[in-house]
Amino acid sequence: xxxxxxxxxxxxxxxxxxxxxxxxxxxxxxxxxxxxxxxxxxxxxxxxxxxxxxxxxxxxxxxxxxxxxxxxxxxxxxxxxxxxxxxxxxxxxxxxxxxxxxxxxxxxx
Amino acid sequence: xxxxxxxxxxxxxxxxxxxxxxxxxxxxxxxxxxxxxxxxxxxxxxxxxxxxxxxxxxxxxxxxxxxxxxxxxxxxxxxxxxxxxxxxxxxxxxxxxxxxxxxxxxxxxxxxx
Numbered sequence: 001x002x003x004x005x006x007x008x009x010x011x012x013x014x015x016x017x018x019x020x021x022x023x024x025x026x027x028x029x030x031x032x033x034x035x036x037x038x039x040x041x042x043x044x045x046x047x048x049x050x051x052x053x054x055x056x057x058x059x060x061x062x063x064x065x066x067x068x069x070x071x072x073x074x075x076x077x078x079x080x081x082x083x084x085x086x087x088x089x090x091x092x093x094x095x096x097x098x099x100x101x102x103x104x105x106x107x108x109x
Numbered sequence: 110x111x112x113x114x115x116x117x118x119x120x121x122x123x124x125x126x127x128x129x130x131x132x133x134x135x136x137x138x139x140x141x142x143x144x145x146x147x148x149x150x151x152x153x154x155x156x157x158x159x160x161x162x163x164x165x166x167x168x169x170x171x172x173x174x175x176x177x178x179x180x181x182x183x184x185x186x187x188x189x190x191x192x193x194x195x196x197x198x199x200x201x202x203x204x205x206x207x208x209x210x211x212x213x214x215x216x217x218x219x220x221x222x
Contacts, residue, residue, distance in 0.1 A: 040214075
């Protein structure tokens with residue numbers, strides 16, 4: 001099956017903890033992305049990654065960092081989570097059209 | 110950067126009627142305009158897109174129109190069905206796959222029987 005896969009589906013954690021989310025695409029795409037979708041369903045780009053070139057949305061706090069081992073994987077690490085980080089994190093990949101993974105719902109208590 | 114405005118935020122229509130969602134963008138260099146449908150608990154799914162070399166595209170009950178002069182594009186769903194009820198997002202991006210999508214705020218469509 002070719003698609004965008006994300007793990008975990010859900011994650012509940014305490015303020016100040018570190019979390020990591022995984023994303024893998026088997027579509028053979030060159031570019032991957034992380035988006036944040038908040039409780040109002042607003043979709044905001046966080047990072048895009050192409051051939052080891054990272055473009056960061058300047059509004060993303062420094063506690064967020066993407067990690068890539070190859071063009072099929074782009075993970076997201078959050079150091080010291082805060083309550084406003086509660087959201088759904090969507091990974092996507094593209095060659096031309098962009099396709100989304102199922103998302104990881106993060107709840108910060 | 111790009112800014113995309115999407116209206117309306119909520120749209121209720123009767124089953125069988127048509128529904129229209131409108132988006133405007135600011136960056137005249139934007140040349141790719143996809144539409145996504147997101148059902149509750151699901152990820153956004155690409156339903157139709159249009160590039161700047163076209164003014165109209167149609168597929169399976171969906172029509173998208175693009176007016177580059179006005180920097181406006183729209184989605185029209187003909188003969189709506191209850192299964193069309195969902196969030197719809199428009200987006201805009203520049204050329205090439207590396208260009209990020211800027212999304213509108215979404216339209217919650219409810220198709221009433």
